[in-house]
Amino acid sequence: MKRDNLPYDRLLAQERLIVAVTEALWEELERAGVRRADLADRLGVSKAYVTQALNGGQNLTLRTLADFAWALDAVVRVQLYPHALNESGYLLSESTARVRPERQYQLTEFEPPAPVESRAVRATYAA
Numbered sequence: 001m002k003r004d005n006l007p008y009d010r011l012l013a014q015e016r017l018i019v020a021v022t023e024a025l026w027e028e029l030e031r032a033g034v035r036r037a038d039l040a041d042r043l044g045v046s047k048a049y050v051t052q053a054l055n056g057g058q059n060l061t062l063r064t065l066a067d068f069a070w071a072l073d074a075v076v077r078v079q080l081y082p083h084a085l086n087e088s089g090y091l092l093s094e095s096t097a098r099v100r101p102e103r104q105y106q107l108t109e110f111e112p113p114a115p116v117e118s119r120a121v122r123a124t125y126a127a
Contacts, residue, residue: 018056021065025054028072042071 029039036054040047052058053068060068069076 018060021060022054022056025068025072028069028074029054032072032074034072039068039071043067 029036036050037047040050043050049058053060053064058064065076
């Protein structure tokens with residue numbers, strides 16, 4: 001796939017992220033032993049909504065993803081890194097792309113100074 005096919009690349013990037021997020025949510029549901037109906041109850045939404053979201057039918061916002069993670073007592077971690085291109089201008093796969101650590105951004109959990117009911121996160125630059 002060439003980088004000059006921007007509409008296709010953009011759509012592909014969106015679909016990859018949707019798949020990655022929904023797979024991660026399914027894995028966490030299974031790991032935690034939580035049924036979709038239980039998750040819906042925790043979130044105060046319908047089971048149908050949860051099913052649509054987990055199947056990629058709903059456009060998950062970051063707030064919705066945070067809600068799902070909260071209901072599963074989980075933490076979301078995000079990592080961004082630049083695409084790597086070969087000499088011909090083709091994208092390298094994630095497994096073959098060498099990522100420079102100085103260009104990685106991570107969203108990590110931190111402990112606030114006083115106990116609070118909600119979790120807090122902050123973006124940090126990994127050097």
